[in-house]
Amino acid sequence: MGDFNPVSNQPLVADASRDGKLKPVMPEPYNKKTSQSIEVASGRNSLTNNASRESPTCTGRLMLGRPTPTFHQPPINFSIVSEGLYRSGYPQTEDYPFIQGLKLKTIVTLVKKELPDGYQEFIQDNRITHRIFDMVGTKKEDIPIEMMRSIYAVVSNHDNYPLLIHCNQGRHRTGCVVGVLRKSSQWNVKRIIDEYTTFAEPKVREVDLKYLAGFELASLWYQPQAVASLGTVRRFYKFVIVVFLALLTFYPLSKFNVQEPRPRPL
Template sequence: MGDLNLISNQPQAADVSREGKLKPVMPEPYNKKASQSVEVTSRRNSLANNTSRESQTCTGRLMLGRPASTFHQPPINFSAVSEGLYRSSYPQTQDYPFIQSLKLKTIVTLVKKDLPDGYQEFIQDNRITHTIFDMTGTKKEDIPIDMMRSIYAVVSNRENYPLLIHCNQGRHRTGCVVGVIRKSTEWNVKRIIDEYSAFAEPKVREVDLKYLAEFELSSLLRPSQALASPVSARRFYRFALVVFLALLVFYPLSKFKVQEPHPRPY
């Protein structure tokens, strides 16, 4: 599994206002009532606009120095998550020229269905590694942790970059995976939910918000990895030391009593 700290923790669009000024980020935990308020709705709409602007800026950078005739529009909900890591909806035929400009090594697809016309040929021609995960789209149940572990192992590994992750619309399934990535880079819950909501509007799913708010990074570690981790090893040795000292203190002192020598007969 890739290093949890490999992904950049710099926000892409979540904390930039229309005037280009940084907005303060409040680290409050997720609150269901607050997420349904007019104030939060306003922030989501503003964030969606900022995200769209950031996506366009990223596209402009990618096309910098190229003739105007080679410019192509990105897929719906395209955005840079971090350097070399992108998200979007399912690429369609008209999106292939833009996708090609990213020089991708890997595409991670979070839905299993028939590939669009020419998609397999496009992937093969550009020597892209294509990994498909059959993630349910109804969200009637949580994402299986084994599936999220496998997805994260691919997406967090910089050897697979540049990498594009997508589902059908680039909203819910992609948003959950990106949210887990943000947690690994120590984004607070409010920022993660705001980013998810900006892409998921107008169909923000409460079950996804709950999943992101309650997701524990420790669950990404398999039991064998957790036992072998340096943190677990240090805890084991500390525990063993405490037990040893306790035995020294509470073990009956009589066991260590030295027998007094008997007097010698004259």
């Protein structure tokens, strides 16, 4: 029998990363299709790990003239978030064939740095729209709400799917964005934290947990600039009314030159 997590009593599976460590499977999401998609991703990652471990055997089969199966390697921490939406760490050259099979329309990168060799050419050749957000590491500072609004507007728009969202390791920045998406899909906080932890281990950040637990969905649509502009207009009209009333109250009526009608000659 397989190993089990002593805390959640859930089976342990190979992580999507390349370290081969065992981690608990994510809690069952509300969407059945999402759950099935995650299982498919886990199966692909298991095939990848098996392929890397059996590389000497595959070489021997090739020498014997037998056909050798070809496995496309997914990026580190790759998984399916929902139908048409994927997450991972930063893709490397050896990951491009796997990514190409996803037939992506959009890639959202949550870190601004020099692109790996051939990444720009790969994106252009596959006609992928590349959106880069210069998000500072969550350990250094909070995610500005304006940035999260911009990212959410892209990753929640199904017109941009299939879409891959990634940062460096696919743990913290990506985990926070996916967590916000889960909140908008009515996941409860425990499920969101469990999913974040699954991908962030062994470097779970308390600042991220606090961010996800306290994030208010209303802040995604609340526009303080628009409210401020409306308030400015209201204050202006109030000022005009006050000035007008003051003039009526304090300006002497005697100053008004009212001419009495002249009597008509007989």
